Structure formats: structure tokens, C-alpha cells
Amino acid sequence: MAVVPSSPASAPSAPDGATAPRSALLIVFLTVFIDLLGFGIVLPVMPRQAEPYLNALGLSPLAGGIVIGLLFSSFSLMQFLVSPLWGRLSDRYGRRPMLLLSLAGSVVFYAVYAGAVLVPPERAALGLGLMMLARVGAGIAGASVGTAAAVIADCTTPDNRARGMALIGIAFGAGFTLGPLIAYFGLAVFDRQPWGVGAIASLLSLVAFLLALFVFRETRRPGTHGGKHRPDASRAAAVLRMPSVGVLVLIYFMAIVAFANFEATLARLTEAAFGMSDDDNFLVFAFIGFMLLLAGGGYRPLAKRLSETQLLAGGVGLMILGLSGLGVVAWMLCGRGEPVPSVGVWVKSLFYAASAVAVAGFACVNPSVSALISKRADPARQGEVLGVNQSFASLGRIIGPFLGSILFAAHSSHTLPFVAAVAILAGVALLLPRLASKP
Numbered sequence: 384m385a386v387v388p389s390s391p392a393s394a395p396s397a398p399d400g401a402t403a404p405r406s407a408l409l410i411v412f413l414t415v416f417i418d419l420l421g422f423g424i425v426l427p428v429m430p431r432q433a434e435p436y437l438n439a440l441g442l443s444p445l446a447g448g449i450v451i452g453l454l455f456s457s458f459s460l461m462q463f464l465v466s467p468l469w470g471r472l473s474d475r476y477g478r479r480p481m482l483l484l485s486l487a488g489s490v491v492f493y494a495v496y497a498g499a500v501l502v503p504p505e506r507a508a509l510g511l512g513l514m515m516l517a518r519v520g521a522g523i524a525g526a527s528v529g530t531a532a533a534v535i536a537d538c539t540t541p542d543n544r545a546r547g548m549a550l551i552g553i554a555f556g557a558g559f560t561l562g563p564l565i566a567y568f569g570l571a572v573f574d575r576q577p578w579g580v581g582a583i584a585s586l587l588s589l590v591a592f593l594l595a596l597f598v599f600r601e602t603r604r605p606g607t608h609g610g611k612h613r614p615d616a617s618r619a620a621a622v623l624r625m626p627s628v629g630v631l632v633l634i635y636f637m638a639i640v641a642f643a644n645f646e647a648t649l650a651r652l653t654e655a656a657f658g659m660s661d662d663d664n665f666l667v668f669a670f671i672g673f674m675l676l677l678a679g680g681g682y683r684p685l686a687k688r689l690s691e692t693q694l695l696a697g698g699v700g701l702m703i704l705g706l707s708g709l710g711v712v713a714w715m716l717c718g719r720g721e722p723v724p725s726v727g728v729w730v731k732s733l734f735y736a737a738s739a740v741a742v743a744g745f746a747c748v749n750p751s752v753s754a755l756i757s758k759r760a761d762p763a764r765q766g767e768v769l770g771v772n773q774s775f776a777s778l779g780r781i782i783g784p785f786l787g788s789i790l791f792a793a794h795s796s797h798t799l800p801f802v803a804a805v806a807i808l809a810g811v812a813l814l815l816p817r818l819a820s821k822p
Contacts, residue, residue, distance in 0.1 A: 410599040415554035423562015436507035461522030462777035470770020473530040488524030489588035497581030529770030537602035563668035641804035643783020656716040678746035698747025705741025710801030
């Protein structure tokens with residue numbers, strides 16, 4: 384397939400020399416990083432910040448849980464609905480305007496979130512409405528991950544594609560690592576003022592926007608247009624019918640569902656098994672993000688020696704091993720339906736080791752799937768195809784947390800989310816041989 388070389392001859396819209404790819408990849412990294420930074424900031428604190436409004440409305444615990452679930456899922460739902468359109472628009476109008484629009488949207492909607500939590504509980508409906516608006520808007524703005532992947536496809540050769548896609552995984556890890564830490568320290572800096580985390584996320588988005596505005600140059604090849612397709616479901620169906628692409632999208636979707644089981648139940652597991660406080664959970668989430676960042680960095684040298692299909696298979700195996708280990712920890716500590724009063728160091732070590740292995744596996748799956756899809760897609764439809772992949776990933780992030788939350792409460796051992804995740808990944812393993820015969 385034809386790709387965009389990094390030379391100025393094939394991309395006159397880019398600056399001279401190697402500056403274009405480096406600056407483009409930097410902005411891509413920052414875009415994805417800001418997206419996950421905001422997610423990592425909000426994830427540990429949003430239920431607590433919504434609680435005064437839920438209490439003021441007199442909602443039952445079940446109804447309040449549904450509202451919080453909607454606040455979480457609305458972000459991924461918007462990414463699911465908007466990602467294919469975002470990618471097609473980047474194919475038609477260019478990567479630069481769409482990334483700038485994405486970062487500008489993050490500036491606005493994280494600021495809206497900061498303002499929402501300042502609404503007094505007496506006006507609970509307004510406060511929750513603004514929180515929902517901020518989550519919906521941030522999800523739309525964050526739907527540009529497929530466009531970011533298309534920039535990497537524009538700037539890399541097929542041989543370097545997997546290493547380039549690993550930048551997205553590293554950005555995920557960096558954002559997920561620093562998000563909880565910023566929430567942890569940011570609330571202290573602002574004297575526990577609830578608007579602090581939203582204000583910081585908005586400010587960081589503004590910095591990334593300014594860098595993109597003054598540094599980033601267009602990477603899409605002149606003359607390649609995504610066409611004048613309407614944003615309907617038939618376009619996504621056409622992408623799924625592409626040889627081997629549909630299987631890869633399904634594999635990624637299933638892996639996301641399995642991993643989201645882990646993400647959504649992590650804080651509840653640490654509380655049930657270890658009695659960890661909210662502040663302790665901030666640090667646990669930071670550890671998970673750090674391991675994702677570290678594993679993403681390790682993926683790049685591995686991509687020089689192993690193929691994407693080998694790395695994908697290895698990542699699935701590591702996820703199965705790690706999530707099985709977490710299921711064992713849950714069974715050991717919660718099988719009796721009550722927290723263990725005193726937990727040995729080795730059990731906590733097993734928890735952290737299993738978490739690290741599961742995260743390392745996902746860090747291999749993420750860039751491998753993106754690289755394989757980009758190699759097997761029409762170069763003129765990179766944004767659309769990768770956008771569809773990101774859209775189904777977002778669908779996985781909608782289904783996974785709901786499934787995990789229900790299964791976590793279904794049995795006192797809290798093992799069912801991990802059993803389900805391993806079963807889903809076993810299905811992924813059965814699909815992998817179908818990739819071997821594809822070009």
C-alpha cells in the first residue's frame with residue numbers, strides 16, 4: 384500500500400526536513416495525552432463530586448449509581464458516535480483543523496466541568512446538567528484518537544508503523560499516570576477546591592492547543608480525499624467488511640471490553656480487598672498508568688524484532704495471565720464476603736504484579752491492532768478506518784464498565800469481572816489464527 388514518506392517532496396504542505404514528522408508526532412502525543420489526562424483526572428473524583436447533587440435530589444443509591452454511570456459512559460458514547468465522522472472529516476479537510484478543533488473543545492469543556500462543580504447543591508439539577516454537558520463535550524473533543532492514528536500513518540512507513548502507533552499507547556499511559564496524580568496533588572494545591580482539577584485540565588489543553596497552532600503542519604497527502612460520504616452506519620459497515628480489518632476491529636473491541644472490566648472495578652476491588660482509601664486509590668491508578676507508560680516504551684524496541692501479529696498474540700496472553708492473577712487475589716481476599724483484616728505483603732505483591740502484567744499485555748495489543756489496521760486499509764481512508772476502530776473501542780469502554788460493575792456486585796468474591804474478562808480474551812485468542820493468512 385502507498386504511504387506518505389517523511390520527505391518534503393511527497394508532502395509539500397509539511398515543513399522542510401524531518402521536522403514535519405517529529406512535530407506532527409509530538410502534537411499527536413499531546414492530543415492523546417490530554418485526552419487521557421482529563422479522563423484520568425475525572426475518573427477518581429467525579430463520583431465524589433456528583434454525590435452532593437445526588438443527595439440534594441433525594442435519589443436512591445441505585446438511581447444515583449445510574450446517574451454516575453451515565454456520567455462515565457457519556458464520554459465513551461460520544462467517542463463511539465463521533466469517531467468515524469471525525470476520521471472522515473480529517474480525510475477530507477486535513478488532520479490539522481480536526482486536531483485543533485479537538486484541543487479547543489477540550490479547553491472549553493474541561494472549563495465547563497470546573498464551573499459545574501461550583502454550582503451549589505440547592506441547584507442540583509443545574510450542577511448535574513453542566514457535568515453531563517462537560518462529559519459529552521469532552522467525549523466529542525476526545526473522539527480524535529482515530530485522527531491522531533491517521534497522522535502517524537501519514538508520517539511512517541509500513542516497517543515503522545507499529546513503533547509509531549506505540550506513541551499512542553505511551554500517551555495513554557502518560558495521561559492515565561499523571562491524571563490521578565494531578566487530581567491528588569491539585570486538590571491539595573487548591574485547598575481541596577472542587578474546580579481545581581477541571582481548571583488544570585483546561586489549562587493543559589490550552590497549552591497543547593497553542594503548540595498545535597504554531598508547530599503542527601498538515602500531514603495528509605495532497606490529493607487524497609475521504610470523499611463526500613454521509614456519516615451513516617453503512618460507512619462503518621463497509622469498513623468492517625474490508626478483508627481482515629473487520630476481524631481486527633472485533634479483536635480490539637473485545638480486548639477493550641476485557642480491560643475496561645479491570646479499570647472499572649479496580650477502585651472497588653482495592654477497597655473490598657485491602658480497605659484502601661480514596662487517596663490510596665489515586666496512587667494505585669497512577670501505578671497502573673506508569674506501568675502502561677513503561678510497557679508502551681518497551682514496545683517500540685520489540686517492534687523492531689517481532690511482527691505485529693506476534694506482539695498482538697503475546698499481549699493477549701499477558702492480559703489473560705494478569706487478569707487471572709487478579710481473579711485469584713479477589714478470591715483469596717474476598718471469597719468469604721468480607722475484607723481480610725490483615726493482608727500479607729506477598730498478596731499485595733501478587734496484586735501489583737498481576738496488574739502490571741495485565742497492563743503490559745494491553746500495551747502490546749493497542750499499537751499492534753492500530754498498526755495492522757493502518758497497513759491493511761486504503762491510504763485515502765486511513766482516518767475513516769482508524770476512526771471506526773476507535774469508535775468500536777469506545778463502545779467497548781461503554782459496555783466494559785457496566786458489565787464489570789454488575790458482575791462485581793453479583794458475587795461476594797468479586798471474581799466474576801475477571802472470569803468474564805479472561806473468557807472474552809479466550810475468544811480473542813481463537814480469532815488470532817484468522818490473521819495469519821491475511822496479507
